[in-house]
Amino acid sequence: MSTLTSTVTSPTDVTGRAVARWGGFTPTMLGIELRRMLRNRRTIIFTLVFPAAMFFAFGGQDGWDEKVGQGNVAAYILVSMALYGAAMTAAAGGAMVAVERSLGWSRTLRLTPLNPAVYILTKALVALTMGTIAVTVVNIADIIQGKPHMPVGTWIACAVLTVVCTLVFAALGVFVGYLVPGENAMQVLGPGLALMSFLGNVFIPITEGTTMWHIASLTPMFGVAEIARSSLTHELPWYAVVNAVVWLALFVGGAAWWMSRDTARV
Amino acid sequence: MTTTTAVSLRDVTKNFGDVEAVRGIDLDIEPGEVVAFLGPNGAGKTTTIDMLLGLSQPTSGAVEVMGLSPRDAIARGLVSAVMQTGGLLKDLTVRETVAYVGSLFATTESVDEVLARAGITQLAGRKVGKCSGGEQQRLRFALALLPDPALLLLDEPTTGMDVEGRRAFWGEIREDASRGRTVLFATHYLEEADQYADRIILVSNGRVVADGTGSQVKALASGRTVRATWAGADVERLTALGGVDSVEVRGDTVHVHAKDTDAVARFLLGETDARDLEITARGLEEAFLNLTGVQQ
CATH class of the missing domain: 3.30.70.100 (Alpha-Beta Plaits)
Incomplete structure (x- = not known):
């Protein structure tokens, strides 16, 4: 009974009501969102364990210590695997947006002061944070292994570029999340991104100028991979930048198109 | 301004393409009233509630909640709702769900209090996906209590609840109303409308066909x-x-x-x-x- 009388204000008191600050953004919400991601076993395996395992599989191959730009082959592979891991986390985060909409969670949030743009911004922050964690995990695993070698500045530059590049895949995640309803988006995104990584010159180097290479240069991982490694290789071909920008536009456009179709029935 | 009408609908219509879901509803609800929105499926109940929540815009007419536009009223936590289905994340615990939504409002009731009021304190640590339909419905009720709203909208609120849960739920609602909370609930259960509402608004084909106390509405037929x-x-x-x-x-x-x-x-x-x-x-x-x- 005491719980019933403890309410201080009368519900009819309209004047004393404040509007939430920051469009409704709070650390509590961000904290719970991060905890959700870290609790999801599938996300952890695909994003944190798998990339590190891939590095150990490919990073120890013959010629790992050959020189590439400012570092060695192992460093080149390290950046590639970190990109793959970060892309996976971002895609997983993006797919969650679509899943949450299909569950009607967005409708629940619409009944709060939370601004929809702030919601997307929070999701982007979660994706970037998870991307950072994924990149850090791969880097730590590789430092322990001891083979990669590049200047510290390059190391950091590559990591930051990688995290930024993953926003392309956050958009892809939203897009796929709508195409594959329910919670199965990761089943498509997992193998899908692995395939794109093979095609996009991320896992295995493809000889420049071959037919395979020409096909590869058109796939979505190719551009961002070149950008992520540019600080190491000191090369950034124009077509890689075009590739990254075009795929970003396509994924964002696709995601935005689905979302706008969806808002009609929030 | 001192006696703000809780809900005011003026000649409201809503079309979805060729379908006229709401064909001109005029309605005033005073603070503290418990009103049942009674009608068969497809009568336009949910469509009207969506407009009161600012989830959709009327094709024509004006909607005001506590003297404000619906979105303004929501931003101030003056109106909240318990929806029929969905709207929950299965991988969050009950407590996390309440904490998450509660954090979005400028001022809220405490998490523990709304859990207690909704009778789900003992479920706090459980994953939402493991809760029964009735338990999830109580969680939705807990979420709706968070901003201590002046107007509470309930869309088929007791779906999935057992008899006992239903009685406890309505006891809680009546308790709230006696402290000045306005409650509007949509239902197609006649007894529920008759038993718990001060006023029944009967809707059919997007129009109000009867409006009065339970006995008045019954007398009509x-x-x-x-x-x-x-x-x-x-x-x-x-x-x-x-x-x-x-x-x-x-x-x-x-x-x-x-x-x-x-x-x-x-x-x-x-x-x-x-x-x-x-x-x-x-x-x-x-x-x-x-x-x-x-x-x-």
């Missing part, structure tokens, strides 16, 4: 039905009897809907060769169907 076997029934004489609403003849059987069925029975048995008389009360269910025109 009061009366009983006399059924008898009477070959060659004299419809004209029957209709001329006082208190007869309608007469239907199906073959040798005649159905008479009337307020004074005793007089009809007396007439049929005394002055005609009608036999096999049967008198049935027209239940609320039938009254409801009559008013909303579902039978046709």
Whole structure:
């Protein structure tokens, strides 16, 4: 009974009501969102364990210590695997947006002061944070292994570029999340991104100028991979930048198109 | 300004393409009223509630909640709602869900308090996906209590609840209303509307067809039905009897809907060769169907 009388204000008191600050953004919400991601076993395996395992599989191959730009082959592979891991986390985060909409969670949030743009911004922050964690995990695993070698500045530059590049895949995640309803988006995104990584010159180097290479240069991982490694290789071909920008536009456009179709029935 | 109307709808319509879901609703609800929005599926109840919540815009007309636009009222935590289904994340715990939503409002009740009020304190640590339909419904109720809203909208609130849960839920709602909270709930359960609402608004085909207390609405469709076997029934004489609403003849059987069925029975048995008389009360269910025109 005491719980019933403890309410201080009368519900009819309209004047004393404040509007939430920051469009409704709070650390509590961000904290719970991060905890959700870290609790999801599938996300952890695909994003944190798998990339590190891939590095150990490919990073120890013959010629790992050959020189590439400012570092060695192992460093080149390290950046590639970190990109793959970060892309996976971002895609997983993006797919969650679509899943949450299909569950009607967005409708629940619409009944709060939370601004929809702030919601997307929070999701982007979660994706970037998870991307950072994924990149850090791969880097730590590789430092322990001891083979990669590049200047510290390059190391950091590559990591930051990688995290930024993953926003392309956050958009892809939203897009796929709508195409594959329910919670199965990761089943498509997992193998899908692995395939794109093979095609996009991320896992295995493809000889420049071959037919395979020409096909590869058109796939979505190719551009961002070149950008992520540019600080190491000191090369950034124009077509890689075009590739990254075009795929970003396509994924964002696709995601935005689905979302706008969806808002009609929030 | 001092006596702000809780809900005000002015000539509100809503079309979805060619479909007219709401065809002109005029409505005022005063603070502290408990109002049932009663009607069959597709009557326009949910569409109207969506407009009150600012989830959709009326095609024409004006909607105000606590004297504000619906979005403004929501931004200030003045209005909240319990939806029928969905709207929850399965991988969050009950407590996390309440903490998450609560953090979005400028001022809120404490997490523990709303859990207690909704009767789910013992479920706090459970994943939402592992909760039963009734438990999830109570969680939605807890979320709706967070901003201590002046207006609470409930869309088929007791779906999935057992009898006990239903009673506890309505006890809590009545308690709230006595402290000044306005409650508008959509339902197609007649007893629920009759038992818990001060006022019943009957909607059908996007229009308000009746508006009053439970007994007023019931009186609109009061009366009983006399059924008898009477070959060659004299419809004209029957209709001329006082208190007869309608007469239907199906073959040798005649159905008479009337307020004074005793007089009809007396007439049929005394002055005609009608036999096999049967008198049935027209239940609320039938009254409801009559008013909303579902039978046709």
